[in-house]
Amino acid sequence: MAVAHKSAISVGLIYVPVSLYKTTRDISVNFNQLCKDSHERVKYKKYCPSCDKEVTSDDIIKGYEFEKGRYVTITNDELEKIKTKKDKTIHILHFAKMSDIDQIYYDRNYYVVAEPGGEQAYELLRQAMLSQKKVAIAKTVMSTNEELIVLYPTKEGILAKMLYYQEEIQSIPVPTTKTSVDKQQLEMAKTLVDSMTQPFDAAAYHDEYQERLRQAIEKKIAGQEIVAVDTSRPSNIINLMEALQKSVELSQNHKLSGTA
Numbered sequence: 001m002a003v004a005h006k007s008a009i010s011v012g013l014i015y016v017p018v019s020l021y022k023t024t025r026d027i028s029v030n031f032n033q034l035c036k037d038s039h040e041r042v043k044y045k046k047y048c049p050s051c052d053k054e055v056t057s058d059d060i061i062k063g064y065e066f067e068k069g070r071y072v073t074i075t076n077d078e079l080e081k082i083k084t085k086k087d088k089t090i091h092i093l094h095f096a097k098m099s100d101i102d103q104i105y106y107d108r109n110y111y112v113v114a115e116p117g118g119e120q121a122y123e124l125l126r127q128a129m130l131s132q133k134k135v136a137i138a139k140t141v142m143s144t145n146e147e148l149i150v151l152y153p154t155k156e157g158i159l160a161k162m163l164y165y166q167e168e169i170q171s172i173p174v175p176t177t178k179t180s181v182d183k184q185q186l187e188m189a190k191t192l193v194d195s196m197t198q199p200f201d202a203a204a205y206h207d208e209y210q211e212r213l214r215q216a217i218e219k220k221i222a223g224q225e226i227v228a229v230d231t232s233r234p235s236n237i238i239n240l241m242e243a244l245q246k247s248v249e250l251s252q253n254h255k256l257s258g259t260a
Contacts, residue, residue: 004110005142008118009125009151011092016122017115018090020160024109029213079144087141090149090160095134101150105163112151112158122158129153188244195251 001021009016033042045054062079063071114122129135129151136151150161216226 006115007140008089009092009112009122009138010086010089011125011136014121014125015089016118016125018118018122019113019115020110021113023111023159027207027210029210029217083141086139087146090138090140090151092136092138092151095129095136098133098135098152101135101163104169106150107162107164109162110160112160125151126153126158129158130155182241185241185244188241188248192244192248192251195248195255 003019004022005020007018007020009018034040035042046056046060047053048055048059061073061075063073065071112122125136130153135153138149138151140147140149148163148165150163152159152161212229219226
């Protein structure tokens with residue numbers, strides 16, 4: 001697994017060299033874009049109209065458009081020069097309760113792995129946070145972005161959870177209005193929730209659509225036609241209480257039959 005980012009956790013005078021690794025991998029089926037007539041793969045070329053030539057990565061520099069058609073260029077060396085000592089570390093700003101952070105702020109995760117020499121300080125930090133059910137709020141610069149991070153302790157190690165900034169969060173597009181609910185319907189809804197409650201096991205779930213997609217591709221390769229797997233339509237139950245009752249019955253029947 002490739003290292004996504006090398007840095008060090010800094011808090012007070014403690015300095016822990018670490019590497020960040022992606023926690024996920026892409027398992028989706030990827031399609032290429034083909035020409036409709038020749039079935040040849042479409043290629044995208046990086047082209048400079050002034051030079052009238054295709055350019056490579058070595059020919060490309062970063063530019064910021066400060067006026068229409070006018071750019072100021074900046075090199076990678078110049079980007080490094082504006083980084084402070086703190087920018088080059090994952091510097092902890094403060095600690096907080098795990099429950100203080102709204103789920104809407106979480107973006108993506110990385111495994112935080114201690115580099116040689118940093119194992120003891122890493123473990124002390126992990127255990128201290130875990131025992132107090134606290135997380136560390138930190139910042140670092142990755143590429144050209146200053147990332148807001150939650151260092152989240154687990155039984156196995158520490159996760160770096162990237163957060164959105166407040167200004168990146170959009171308000172709800174349509175105002176929600178809370179309507180009154182019938183007490184009997186609420187009790188039935190609670191019964192439905194209770195009847196479908198079971199421990200969460202991540203290994204129990206997988207991408208079923210991707211499986212069907214791969215099967216469809218195999219059929220196409222074999223020259224077979226893809227047929228619809230489900231042509232049924234949702235039943236139009238207007239009575240909410242009736243829908244709740246039937247949902248509870250279905251859930252109970254699934255439990256009895258051992259299906260999910």
